[in-house]
Amino acid sequence: MVSETSEPHAGLGRPIPLGIKVLVSGGFGVGKTTLIGSVSEIKPLHTEEPLTYAGVGHDDLAGVEGKRTTTVAMDFGRIYLSDELVLYLFGTPGQDRFWFLWDELALGALGAIVLADTRRLADCFAAVDYFERRGTPFLVACNCFYGEQPFNVAEVRDALDLDEGVPVMLCDARDRESSKRVLAALVEHVMRLRARPAGPTSGAARPAAVTP
């Protein structure tokens, strides 16, 4: 039976874990699902959004008057670092029209991994722009699909017009060790940003250029 103490938990003695949220974004088919799956147990998470909200200006509603909601699927992975510490990875929906979902995902996130395919670099512009505007710490990881990249890290940085302080690295999203390195690099990046003397920027403002 339940004792008469004020202890409300069913899971007696189990602490409430601290969840840390990391976003994985980038263009369609760039390997977000692969990266999340390589380091965590992955499950789809879906949300049913009213069309009037999700599709404003994007969905042609002619002929689908009866359809009021649309399903948006995201990848969701969990990494149990300890009993009390869980890393949650959320793959952001690929389509730009689901920006409103990004806002919920980005809220309180530790940071973001922008996965890029250098053959289609433009696909990740939207994500880079979003996290810059929002002031969410992020790094760019170039997924090496065939074991090689036609461009080097400096060229990618130039092409994306990234601030000096934003890390750019190569990775193989299929490889667990490589994906772990990307996650660790993001955490280190966040730690570096914190160690910086407090600048004038915070919150949604665009971060000032980082002095190396």
Next chain:
Amino acid sequence: MADTDEPSWLDQDAGPVVRAFAVTRGRARPIAGSFDLMAHVVAVNPGSARPAHLQPEHHAILALVMEPASVAKIASELDLALGVIRVLLGDLMQEGLIAMYDPPGGAEALADDVLQAVLHGLRDL
């Protein structure tokens, strides 16, 4: 199994046979609480009698939150839309069957040693 005997008159393209919010009888907003993706939910007084009007989905949630579980985990485990889960959690909250713990004030609130612990945890993975 029996599927082969039955004439198949619906395929994948037909989409879900039951609309997502049918489970909540059309309710799109929780009657109590707001549930962050990262909020943790845990059952309260699991030994107490449960109201008869609870749906199977409510019971499924209660079974899952005998140990603390995040809203995102509950939605993915039960394969129900996030909005639906939030409505059902609101019902359970109203009945006093669950407690909710909000995530601690976003990433800025994380102590440096937590980030260190994340780094170590990742390397040991």
